[in-house]
Structure formats: structure tokens, C-alpha cells
Amino acid sequence: MPHITLEAAVTLPGEDFSRVALTAASVELLSKLWSQHGPLMFHQSGGCCDGSAPMCYPAGEFLTGGSDVLLGRFDLGSPGNPRPLEFWMSKEQFSYWSHTHLTVDVVQGAAAASPWRRRKASGS
Secondary structure, three states: OOOEEEEOEEOOOOOOOOOEEEEHHHHHHHHHHHHHHOOEEEEEOOOOHHHHOOEEEEOOOOOOOOOEEEEEEEEOOEOOEOOEEEEEEEHHHHHHHOOOOEEEOOOOOOOOOOHHHHHHHHOO
16 A cells, blocks of 8 residues: 555545545655646546546646535645645545545556646647
8 A cells, every 4th residue: 555645634624534645656746747837636527437537637727616525635835835736526426435535646657538648649
């Protein structure tokens, strides 16, 4: 089991425990992505295949609203240099996974629906 490096701040009303954590490898990669692309966010939707994996986006690129739940908020920065990162999940998916704690880790390869992969393919 990967070593948890960073637990998200609690964001759900009435709860006193973190719902999501990052491993050291994910903190390292997310810090590099932040330096290259600016503020980031995660969204975990329902469905199958790539929709089952949390997706990382530039902050604000994936619009959230009343059909989403803010599971946690991380700070990847240092004192005086905050780098907030929010982790969202669709409300419908959360109704199935409300009993879980998620740990974000890194694996080799690229997800087919990754916004980073789409940019690379399009040359942007």
C-alpha cells in the first residue's frame, strides 16, 4: 500500500475526517504539473473506464456545480506560497462511494481521456 503523504482538509459539513489523500509520488507529479500549467483540480465522475479514475484538470476547466461534492482541499505549496488543489466528485458517484477514503497515486502511462494528453495531441 502506498505511503500517504498529504491528507485533504475536511470540506463536508458535519465530518471531522479527510476523504482523500495524496501519495508522495502524486504530490511530486502534481507539483511539477502546477509549475508547468498553473492551478489544478481533480474531478471523479461516475461511469466506467476512464470515468472511474479521478481526472486532473487545470483549475476551472471542468465546471462544477450543484451536481458535484467537494471532497477535500489540498495545499501543495509552502508557507507564503499556497497552491490549493480541490478534489471534486459527482454527487451521484459519492452516493455509492460515501463510505470510502480515496488515495491518489501515480502509475505509468496516460489515461485515454486525460486533458493533458488531448493538449499534447492537439499541439497546445
